[in-house]
Amino acid sequence: MPAELPVDAVLADLVDALTANGAAVLIGPPGSGKTTRAPPALLDAGLANDGRIILLQPRRVAARLAARRMAFERGGSVGGEVGYRIRFENRTSAATRIEVLTEGLLTRQMQSDPFLEGVGLVILDEFHERSLHADLALALIKEIQREARPDLLVLVMSATLDPTGLVAFFDGCCPVVRVEGRHYSVDIENLPHTDER
Numbered sequence: 400m401p402a403e404l405p406v407d408a409v410l411a412d413l414v415d416a417l418t419a420n421g422a423a424v425l426i427g428p429p430g431s432g433k434t435t436r437a438p439p440a441l442l443d444a445g446l447a448n449d450g451r452i453i454l455l456q457p458r459r460v461a462a463r464l465a466a467r468r469m470a471f472e473r474g475g476s477v478g479g480e481v482g483y484r485i486r487f488e489n490r491t492s493a494a495t496r497i498e499v500l501t502e503g504l505l506t507r508q509m510q511s512d513p514f515l516e517g518v519g520l521v522i523l524d525e526f527h528e529r530s531l532h533a534d535l536a537l538a539l540i541k542e543i544q545r546e547a548r549p550d551l552l553v554l555v556m557s558a559t560l561d562p563t564g565l566v567a568f569f570d571g572c573c574p575v576v577r578v579e580g581r582h583y584s585v586d587i588e589n590l591p592h593t594d595e596r
Contacts, residue, residue, distance in 0.1 A: 401472045404432030406578045410440040413554075416574040417446055417520070421544060422553045424562040427578025433556045434461075434524055435468045438497045439481075446552055447496060447519035454499045454522045457530060459485040465524075466490070466499040502532035509539055520552040527560040541569070 406427055416423040427433050438452050446452075456462040466483035470476055477483065482491035483499040491498055502523075509515065521540055523533055540553050555565055562575045 404430075404436055405580060406432035406436045409576050409578055410437065413437065413576045414441065414444045414446065416576055417441070417552050417554060420569075420572050420574055421549065421551075422541075422569045422573045423555075424560070424565050424573060424575045425554060425556045425578065426560065426562060426575060427556075427558065428580035429558050431578045431580060433558075433578065434465050435472065437554070437556065438522060439469055439473060441520060441522075441554070442496055448550060450517045450519040451495065452497045452520045452522065453505065453515075453518055454497060454524060455502050455505055455533065455536065456499055457502055457525050457528050457533070459501055461525070462499045462501055466497075469497060469499075502530055502536060505536050506532050506539075509536075514543055514547050515540075515551060518551065520554065522554045522556060524556045525558075526555045526565075527557040537568075 406425075409425075413423060413425060425433055425437060434454070438454050441447070442452055454465065456465060462483045462485050466477050466481050470479065470481040473480060475481060478490045478492050479494055481497045481499070482495040484491055484504055485501050486504070505521070515521070521536070523537060526533060537553070537555070540551065544551050544553070566573045566575065
């Protein structure tokens with residue numbers, strides 16, 4: 400069993416927030432486990448509605464690493480229950496339930512699949528980095544929720560984002576779940592200076 404991370408303490412609150420509102424914001428410091436613990440927990444809670452969870456990452460390396468870590472923690476391999484798609488590389492299968500992909504791929508996918516059929520939840524990670532693709536994806540997802548798929552859930556995750564604008568964007572129906580960070584004591588020790596010229 401993996402070590403407990405700070406996000407584990409709020410996962411039940413996150414499930415409740417998404418179930419009740421269809422959208423939520425998860426704020427937590429780096430290293431709190433947002434990226435690798437929230438998607439599997441939400442899948443286990445049934446929030447994918449027998450479909451998939453899409454986790455958007457701003458960078459290809461982050462997409463690969465997140466998929467590898469989640470697959471490892473769940474005792475599987477990449478391409479099974481957890482997979483990823485990035486430009487020129489697809490490590491998914493029919494069994495994939497959590498699909499990590501870069502932001503540009505989702506906007507491209509939505510051109511041919513405008514209602515995201517078979518997707519129960521979209522998670523936008525590192526949203527504080529803001530990009531055209533992430534902003535467009537969020538706007539399109541909100542439109543899909545309103546016009547065709549009220550069952551489609553959306554979660555925005557960030558380490559540093561002020562959630563006020565997002566809450567307003569979702570007309571106030573977007574709870575903010577906060578992860579408390581851990582503090583570690585640091586001892587500073589200075590080595591004696593040696594004059595080696």
